[in-house]
Amino acid sequence: MLPRLLFACFILPAVLSADPKPAMRVLRDQCLGCHKPGKAKGGLLLTTREKMMKGGDTEVPVKPGKAADSLLYQSVLADAESHMPPKKNLSALEITALKTWIDSGAVWDATVFDEAPTPKPVKLSAMPASYQPVLVLALSPDEKRLAIARANAVIIVDLTKPERPVLGKLEGHTELVSSVAWSRDGKWLVSGGFQRLFIWDITTLKQARVLEGGLLGCITAVVVDASSAAIFAADGETGGAGFIRKFDLNTGKLLATWKAHEDNVLALRLSPKGDRLLSGSADKLAKLWDSANNKLVSTYEGHTNHVLSVAFNKDATQIATAGADREVKLWNTLSGEQEATLGDKKTPCSTLTWSPDGKTLVALTEKGGGSLYTDFVRHTGGERSEAAKTRKLTSIPETPTSVVITSDSKTVFAGAFDGKVYVWDGATGKTSGELKL
Numbered sequence: 001m002l003p004r005l006l007f008a009c010f011i012l013p014a015v016l017s018a019d020p021k022p023a024m025r026v027l028r029d030q031c032l033g034c035h036k037p038g039k040a041k042g043g044l045l046l047t048t049r050e051k052m053m054k055g056g057d058t059e060v061p062v063k064p065g066k067a068a069d070s071l072l073y074q075s076v077l078a079d080a081e082s083h084m085p086p087k088k089n090l091s092a093l094e095i096t097a098l099k100t101w102i103d104s105g106a107v108w109d110a111t112v113f114d115e116a117p118t119p120k121p122v123k124l125s126a127m128p129a130s131y132q133p134v135l136v137l138a139l140s141p142d143e144k145r146l147a148i149a150r151a152n153a154v155i156i157v158d159l160t161k162p163e164r165p166v167l168g169k170l171e172g173h174t175e176l177v178s179s180v181a182w183s184r185d186g187k188w189l190v191s192g193g194f195q196r197l198f199i200w201d202i203t204t205l206k207q208a209r210v211l212e213g214g215l216l217g218c219i220t221a222v223v224v225d226a227s228s229a230a231i232f233a234a235d236g237e238t239g240g241a242g243f244i245r246k247f248d249l250n251t252g253k254l255l256a257t258w259k260a261h262e263d264n265v266l267a268l269r270l271s272p273k274g275d276r277l278l279s280g281s282a283d284k285l286a287k288l289w290d291s292a293n294n295k296l297v298s299t300y301e302g303h304t305n306h307v308l309s310v311a312f313n314k315d316a317t318q319i320a321t322a323g324a325d326r327e328v329k330l331w332n333t334l335s336g337e338q339e340a341t342l343g344d345k346k347t348p349c350s351t352l353t354w355s356p357d358g359k360t361l362v363a364l365t366e367k368g369g370g371s372l373y374t375d376f377v378r379h380t381g382g383e384r385s386e387a388a389k390t391r392k393l394t395s396i397p398e399t400p401t402s403v404v405i406t407s408d409s410k411t412v413f414a415g416a417f418d419g420k421v422y423v424w425d426g427a428t429g430k431t432s433g434e435l436k437l
Contacts, residue, residue, distance in 0.1 A: 020106075020108065022097035028115075030090060032240070033239045041056075043055075044057075061075075062106050063102070065102070065103060065105055066103070067103045070102050113259075114259045116216065116243050116259070124174065127151065127176070132150055132151045133418070134149065134401060134419055136179055136401070138180040139406070140186055144158070144159055148435075148437065149180045149415075153169050153173065154170040154189065155169050155170075156205065167205070170200050172207050173198065174193075178194075178218045179221050179234075181223050184226055184274075185228045188202060188208070190222050192221075195212060195215045197233055211247055215235050216235045216240070217240075219235050220235065221234040221266065223277070224249065224270075225270065226274020228249065230255065231245075232244055232268060232277055234264075234279065235265075239264070240264070242260050242261035243257060243259055244279065258294055261287065262283040264282045265280070266280055267309050267310045270312075276333075278311075278319055279310070280308065280321055286310055287300070298336045299336070300321060302338050304325040305323050306323065307322070308350055309353075310322075311352055311361065314359075318331065318332060324348045326343065326348050327345060327349070330342065340377070340388070342388060349363045350365060350400055356406075360405060360426070361373040362393075362405050364393070364400040364403050365400075368397060368399060368416075369393065370414075373390055374391070375388060392429055394424070394431045396422045401414075401416060401417060405426065406426075411423065411425070411426055412426055413435070423435065
């Protein structure tokens with residue numbers, strides 16, 4: 001036993017020095033949140049070795065080969081005067097990994113930044129009973145039912161009857177339901193909360209399975225593929241990279257994980273044919289993915305703030321993106337070029353969707369207003385004038401979070417933070433009441 005222990009003592013430093021990944025994971029998980037583009041505290045960026053070695057407002061943080069003299073190492077020690085990360089201490093193992101890495105020359109391994117970090121255990125507090133926001137709406141493929149994510153439950157409403165009665169309530173989440181999607185055969189509903197996904201059998205309105213373990217933070221968006229066989233879900237730690245996961249719907253098996261964006265993914269849509277997956281992110285980009293092989297097809301860059309919502313037209317030749325920069329942009333999916341800009345550039349657009357027939361795009365703003373756009377005119381260069389005919393929607397008194405529109409464009413539903421679902425007449429643009437939940 002003793003020789004083996006001696007061997008381990010001698011070999012361990014060599015193993016650590018040869019592998020920079022443990023230290024790089026500490027940088028990714030504990031440091032990158034405050035030292036990335038758009039949030040470079042102290043002027044320091046830790047996204048590449050070159051940027052790290054430029055330093056920030058103070059000295060260069062790393063002196064390769066000299067951990068004891070390196071500000072990065074000094075600042076993570078428990079008794080550091082300017083302690084990093086703020087309000088917490090690294091574990092002894094994490095500190096040792098950083099020291100070994102710096103002493104070994106601070107070799108950079110960028111592949112670590114594309115890995116999904118290990119989820120941190122989080123104990124959620126009970127939600128106040130008065131907090132009942134409607135965060136997501138999802139219209140069933142046959143448009144006969146509306147799924148409403150309200151607080152920690154999903155309410156199913158029957159749209160075939162004039163009074164639109166509640167058919168049932170799907171309960172099981174203890175946290176806010178942040179995403180909902182129907183399978184295209186209408187048999188399943190998927191709901192995402194914090195670090196887990198629920199799959200519901202719509203025939204029985206019962207829970208079929210729960211997917212958890214390995215998921216990060218809130219499931220910010222979810223879609224089901226065209227064959228109703230796979231689930232695409234977006235997750236990520238707050239302020240961290242955005243990941244997309246692909247699960248087998250029937251077994252719950254994780255099929256793929258990839259880093260999709262440098263910041264949280266805020267929206268996902270699947271093209272009508274199901275061959276393309278569209279994502280929008282807090283990193284100001286929208287991206288188009290091949291849903292079969294998860295490969296990047298196109299990147300749409302033009303927003304100057306978070307991309308909050310995305311949508312396809314009927315044949316997926318155009319996409320629409322809504323940004324916190326107060327703009328709605330139309331893009332050509334084949335060329336990747338921006339074709340038009342909609343909106344008045346006065347209020348951020350919080351959510352949008354295209355009608356299934358591709359004739360109407362509805363976009364709602366943070367202030368409760370909105371517009372219906374029809375008869376689109378394609379331009380080049382992002383022109384704003386006469387890009388589409390516009391019909392204003394009567395404002396509601398609360399910020400809308402999600403919107404759906406029927407295929408005939410006659411009815412628009414929007415969920416809001418006040419826990420209500422508002423209804424508009426698409427022909428007049430006037431509100432026609434609220435759903436009784």
